[in-house]
Amino acid sequence: MGTGLLGALRTLSHDRFRRCASPVCEGMFVDTSKAGRRRYCMPEVCGNRLNVASHRARRLESARRRPDSRGAGDTDSG
Numbered sequence: 001m002g003t004g005l006l007g008a009l010r011t012l013s014h015d016r017f018r019r020c021a022s023p024v025c026e027g028m029f030v031d032t033s034k035a036g037r038r039r040y041c042m043p044e045v046c047g048n049r050l051n052v053a054s055h056r057a058r059r060l061e062s063a064r065r066r067p068d069s070r071g072a073g074d075t076d077s078g
């Protein structure tokens with residue numbers, strides 16, 4: 001029943017087993033697309049540079065906050 005599909009997958013995995021193109025990801029994946037142009041293990045995550053950029057920016061922002069400005073008129077508005 002699924003012998004043909006299995007055979008195709010095994011053949012593909014030999015040729016299309018590659019590393020994720022994202023510089024911040026070390027994932028591996030098998031390109032099963034016909035065109036064979038897949039570059040990321042998770043295109044939605046690894047292919048989204050903005051995602052990583054905003055992540056970095058957030059960390060920087062929190063790091064730039066001064067530690068001596070705590071507990072000064074803190075309110076629970078939010």
Ligand SMILES: [Zn+2]
Nearest residue numbers: 020025041046
């Ligand atoms: Zn990846």
